[in-house]
Amino acid sequence: MPATLSLKDKVRIATGTAPDPAATPADVPDQLADIKGTEQVTPPMNQTVMEWLERYNDEFDDALPSHIDRSTFFAAVRSLLPTLAKCTPASALDALLACARFGLVPDGRHAAIAREGKLARFIPMAQGYVDLMCRGEVQSVVVEVVREKDDFTWVPTAPLGKDLVHVPARGMKSERGEATHVYAFVWFRNGNRSRAVVLDREDAEEIRDEHSRAYQEAVAEGRDDSFWHRFFIQMWMKSAVRRLPKYVRMSAEVTALMKADEAGQAGQLQSYCAPDPEAAALVADAEEAHAAAEASQDAAPPNPTTRRLPVKRSQPRRKAPRRARRGRKTPA
Incomplete structure (x- = not known):
């Protein structure tokens, strides 16, 4: 070359x-x-x-x-x-x-x-x-698919920890029914959790139709070989992850x-x-x-029983006057 x-x-x-x-x-x-x-x-x-x-x-x-x-x-x-x-x-x-x-x-x-x-x-x-994401302050990212027979509740205005409940139904994916929602949230290294992003099927189809040029061209040409055609669920999951920056500071x-x-x-x-x-x-x-x-600002205060390091004084310590011993006369 x-x-x-x-x-x-x-x-x-x-x-x-x-x-x-x-x-x-x-x-x-x-x-x-x-x-x-x-x-x-x-x-x-x-x-x-x-x-x-x-x-x-x-x-x-x-x-x-x-x-x-x-x-x-x-x-x-x-x-x-x-x-x-x-x-x-x-x-x-x-x-x-x-x-x-x-x-x-x-x-x-x-x-x-x-x-x-x-x-x-x-x-x-x-x-x-x-x-x-996990190379920074994010500990882990949860991305899950909800299906028709799953027990799923999402209340975006509820406090964290009570806003989202997902209990998958027993059985294989085919037995749990069609996918209805995808959600994603982040666990931070400090133990906190982010807000959840939830996308239903209509949301995913809207993202696909409006933002995927490859899908638009495939439809116009009568093809079904775009990534949205072949891997709809995976692209749906990625779309949910891509919306996490609304709640997470990204690197x-x-x-x-x-x-x-x-x-x-x-x-x-x-x-x-x-x-x-x-x-x-x-x-x-x-x-x-x-x-x-940032972590150093959240550190616990020092243990009061811990020995303090010596501090240099700006002025010399004043010596206290010596007391006379009992029974001993001081010179006139």
């Missing part, structure tokens, strides 16, 4: 958005420069895609956090090769770099890479949002993830919404220091 190309140039290869077509590097295989949207993908094509991605090993090493190595990340990517082979190489690189920079593995549980036409898109799942990393998610829905580049690894580390250190400072 020519040294004069920036990362921005690399991810805009073959998308038609590059400022100068001559900037396309000569070492990009012809079969990758213009991938046709055919249904059949041969194993050699899959291998070609993987070999092309491995040319960006340095970029992925820089993007991935220390707890995820490139081999682990690429192991998950290999199962996506049939999908990536139908996408433009630039969009595949953009989606995978965005996923890597957030420290998420595209395993379908934490994040996914979806194909929309010829474009690859990074889709953070509900568990991916939960993982990023800069979670805020950036939401922006990358929205950029993908709008068909825009996503990797540039992801935080720079070095900047993200500095922000994480600052947030940790802030949390420690």
